[in-house]
Amino acid sequence: MKVLKKLVFFLLIITSLLVLGYFIFSNLQKPTYKGEISFEGLKDKVTVFYDEAGVPHINAQNQEDAYQVFGYVHAQDRLWQMEVVRRIAAGRLSEIFGKELIRTDKFFGSLGIEEAAAKTIHNLDKNSKAYQLALAYLKGINQFIKEGTTPLEFHLVGIEKEEYTLKDMYNVFGYMAFSFAAAHKTDPLLNEIKQNLGADYLTELGIQTEHGQLIKNARKPVVQAQMTAAINKIYEKLPVPSFIGSNSWVLGPNKTKNGKVIFANDPHINFSQPSVWYQSHIKTPDFELYGFNLALTPFPLLGHNRNYAYGLTMLENDDVDFYIEKDHPENQNQYKTVDGYKNYKTYSRTIKVKKEKDSTYQVRVSQHGPIMNDIVEQIQDERPIAMKWIYTHLPNQLLDVCYEMSHANSLSEFKRGVSKIHAPGLNVMYGDAKDNVAWFGAAKLYQFRDSLNTKVYLDGTTGKDEIINFLNFGENPQAINPDWGYVYSANNQPDSVAGKLYPGYYLPEDRAKRIVTYIEEKEKFTKEDVSKMMNNVNSLVVKEVIHTALKSISENDLNTKEKEAVQFLTAWDGNYYKESVAPTIYTKFIYQFLENTYEDELGEKAFLQFLDGAPLQKKMIAIQMNREASVWWDNINTKEIKEDKKQIVTASLKEAVAFLEKQLGTDLNTWKWKRVLSVEHEHPIGKAGGLLRKFFNVGPFETNGGNEVINNHIFRLNASGIYTVVGGPSTRRVIDFSDIENSISILPTGQSGNRFSPYYKDQAQKYLEGKYIKMKLNQEEIQKSENKLEFLPK
Template sequence: MKLLKKLFKIVLILIALLFVGGWLFTVTLHPKYNGELELSNLSEKVTVFYDEVGVPHINAKNQKDAFRAFGYVHAQDRLWQMEVIRRISAGRLSEIFGKDVVRVDKFMSGLGIEEAAYKTIADIDKNSEPYKLTMAYLDGINQFIEKGPTPLEFYLVGVEKEKYTINDIYNVFGYMAFSFAVAHKTDPLLNEIKEKLGAEYLEELGIPLSETTLLKNTNKREIKAEFSLAVNEIMDKLPIPSFIGSNSWVLGSNRTKNGKVIFANDPHINFGQPSVWYQSHIKTPDYEMYGFNLALTPFPLLGHNRNHAYGLTMFENDDIDFYIEENNPENALEYKTPEGFLPYKTIDKDIKIKGRQNAAYQIKVSKHGPIMNGIIEHLQDERPIAMKWIYTHLPNKLLDVAYEMSHAENLQEFKNGASKLHAPGLNMMYGDASNNIAWFAAGKLYKYRDILNRKIYLNGASGKDEIVRYLDFEENPQAVNPAWGYVYSANNQPDSIANMLYSGYYLPEDRAKRIVEIVEPKHDFTKEDVAKMIYDVKSSVAPKVILNATEVITVDDLSVSERKALEILKKWDGNYFKTEVAPTIYNRFVYEFLVNTFKDEMGKGFKQFMDGTMIQKKMIAVQMSKSQSVWWDDVTTEGKIEDKKEIITKSFKNAISFLNAQLGENVEDWTWNRVTTVEHEHPIGKAGGLLRKIFNVGPFETNGGNEVLNNHIFKLDSTGYYKVTGGPSTRRIIDFSDIENSITIIPTGQSGNVFSDHYKDQAQKYLDGKFVKMKLNQKEIEQSENRLVFLPKK
């Protein structure tokens, strides 16, 4: 008995020691928000005041010191995020996540982002201010790596910390640019529809054909969409969110109650943990900016000060084209050009895989770009398909763009910075204290011969399908101080300035229409009005879609529950509130409608049509308004031609039958919150179990839906559940009549350190449509409880 008691005491002591040791270990991993630290290469003391949501307010005597301190504080909150994002374009995810992401590494490293970065960095002006401040920022990050605690994720995945270089920054720029692009998910599918179904089907999707199309035949073979599906699957495996949309509007002085500009912006990005943006407020005698930075970027892409505010949305222009190359029949390492056969450039790559041997492969590159067949496995198309991407073909000035936007002192300087952007295409939104407002669609636009359709594969051998000219920036869509008193962007098709439609993958009119609907009749907006507007969940388009659908449904053919559901739909005003029933009915009906309209022709390609392109979003209202369509006919029913009435009635009945089985027979219980959730997933939390509870944030119920201002992006699929995967990555409202009380919110929290109090402290406020202040008042800032002082190392 005594022996058992002794063993019991020993076990208790060991458990206590393990607990205390674990607690002490985690304490060392907390970010440091108070006290003093020495930093090398500082010329003066830098003081960082942390406000109540963890935003660092950096006060320095000069910008180099400020950016060095910023690098340190950015790293201590987001080093893991920096580590993951820098590995994507370099094809280095497999080093930490193993064999499951080899396919991702092979694809991303084959795009030419690193090779383009080498050229840019070789030509960079090392005496320029952007370069000097960037190097100071990197120095701050690297000093944290030397002195600061290692984030928990590094221990869990077994990866060593490495210092950062400017190459890593350009790898982040490249990933950002590619995540904006849509062509790689869309063009191959459209080309396959053209080749296997024919012109009529493609033209009804808004893609007219021209003489250049290489039509094979129209024997209605199955659409496999191997290329597009592969890219979509690869992008879905990325551990860092992709950019997918955005809203912004800037109200001029004649639209506001106080006679000063009000600026609003909420970029839409796939959700993840930590949140995409890191906030900071940097103040020196010659510079001040409250900014929002991506991981490992020194200059903010969103920001404001007392003088001006700026932000962005995705332009959605087309900056990727695919070319069919023609190999030399005598030598597969050469391809045909108008000047004769040229050798492919070959690049050898080596992917390091955790716990396995390295994977070596070779990329072939034509004058148009990398041959995709070599970097997408199991692609059965034997024709060499080259990807031409403006990002890797033109000089990269992204560092200058971000620097000049954040350092501009007037509208003209901001425009000069925006004009240097080549890719990705961005709508640059601007407002200032002098009551200027502006919108610039930035990005290097270009023109082919008029009859060419760029959404279809081009002929790489002919020499006829090449760029004719690049447009001058003044030909880009833009508006400066328009007479109507506001500018806006919601990824919608822009007006023409150069007497041409700019090729792109623009989203449907829903959000843009809602912005105009709210703004146009009103001339006395306040900050509170805009805060309510940015959280708006009403669709202006859905009620019209329902009207077009219900016109052909015969009520007498419906069951009791179907009639009840139809009545609810008809009365719906388009609001996606949690307690509404109509959104549940509407989204299931839309899914069934798309299935019954497109799936029979598309086959396996239907999944890509739904998950990987924006086409299905645009086609909902367009297709529902048609009276005749080649897509109505179900090609699987021989000897019968279906029409609109049959397709819509079948879809509606299928939807109600599904919901009866899913949610019960009481239609009034089919509330939106029963089928929608949002969860912010951490790369490690995706493993599930305890790690999910530790690292993920959520799940939550939420107001919002696809293509409303409070945009909640989800996939329409067979499950009947809508897991929200993306939405506003921040909501920002800057009121120049009360600049010190401008407001923002982010989806989870400022810190990516799971032990920080600011890991998820904004999550519920975000869901509730609430905001926190973006502090600029120095006296208020200095009242902060947390103060971190950086001293020059002696």
């Protein structure tokens, strides 16, 4: 008995010590939100008030001091996020995550982002305000690295903190720009369809072709899709989110109840923890801005003050092209050009790998760009395939762009800054207190010869497939104070550019159509109306798709359960509510429809890549359903039968219902959307699962929403019938110039990336419920904050 008592006493002591140790460690890890910090290099005292959401409101006497302090407070909440994102373009993820990231490092490290950054930095105007404030921001980050606590993640993966440079900042710009692009996920697949199936198949995917170069109706399944598959796998391994899409609309005075502009924006980005955006409010005697920043960037891509607001969506233009080069028959270090053979530029890269030997590889670069065969070993093509990306081929002014957008004093100044964007392509949205609304399709757009199809591989040897000219910004799609009183963007195809529809990877009309219909149906809007609209989960297009599909189905061909499923679909109002049944049936039906239509020609692997190529797959749902005749209907594996639309649609419904009965039971009333859809915000370390998942990840949660509704909760169609939301609104912002001090926003999880911060996930439930927090601008209200942190000059 005495031994047992001693053992219990001993265990209590150990438990108490562990609890005490965790309490001490967690308190040491927390960011500093109140008190005083001596800060090297400040000219004057800077005061930071943290509001209830953990947003720092920085009050300084000059911008240099403000940006130094901003760098510090940004780092203490998001240093781990900064560390991960700066390593992507540099090919340094394997150092901390091990050999599984070697392919990712090899891919991103070969795109030329670092080389382009070095060239850009060398040419920067060192006297410009943008350059000086960027250095001030970096100085603040590096001061935190020297004096602040080391985040838990650094201890867990076993790395030391390193100071940050302008090159790291440009690496973030480069990764952001590439994550916006879609061609590298789509063009290789389309090229294989061109080679193996022929013109008719490609044309029905909306891709115009030059018939003479195609193998007509070869009807050979596309079984490879090697580059597309490999790049999708690389993206799956990324520990930080990529950009997907977005919504924005800006209502002019004639569309609002209070007669002032209302600005709305919710950029769609893959979900992660921490959230992609970091909020801050900087105020000096000559400057004020409430902004949303990416990790390691000093100037926000989304922002507002009392005078104007701006935000963005993806333009979805095509800024990546693939070229087939031809090696010299006797010298593989040379390739053919219109001017004769030229030497490839070659360089060797070494990847440091955690607990493994270094990995070394070589890359060849032609006049068009890196040879993808050297980077993606899965490519089984003897022809060298080069990737030309406009981001690395033209001068980079993104630092100036971000500075000028955040420091504009007028619409004309803002437009001048936006005009400098070369890549990635962005829809930049604008509204101001002077009743102006504007939309700019911002990118360096270019033209090829007529009839050239840039969504398949181009010929790198003849000079005929090269860019013939770049367009002036004045020819870009844009609208300033249009007669109809508002501007909007939902990654939809813009109006014609230079008399033509500009090639791109535009998303289907679903969200754009819903936004326009919503705006047109209501005469006057309030901030509350707009905030409610941002959470709308209704699709007008799904109802049209169902109506068209059911016309091809005969009731006599259906059993009782299938007829019941049809009743749910017919009665559906198009809302993706978590308690609804119809979205579950519709989503599985659409998967079966796409599988029965495309998989036989594409083959299993390429069909999976088709599903992952979201813009193409999503656009084809309504287009294909509206066709009565199609080369894709006939299943090439059933040689005795020639299937038609009725057979495909009917079989798809039957298969969907049979599958759902096995998955969810025979009572259709229980087939609720929440049973198959969930969302979880994954931390890079939380991906390991187990206790780390529970500790670092936020969720999983049930949620309203679905693909291509305004409250866009993006998931991949798949055979399992279980859908994990991978991305959606990365923030929702509503700015009302009639009540600027009460403008609102929300983040998917929280402001801080520090697990021990009270702001790590405090917004998660509010986000799911469609609620918002105030973006404070009123100085008197801000100064009532409980948390006040003062930075004093050393």
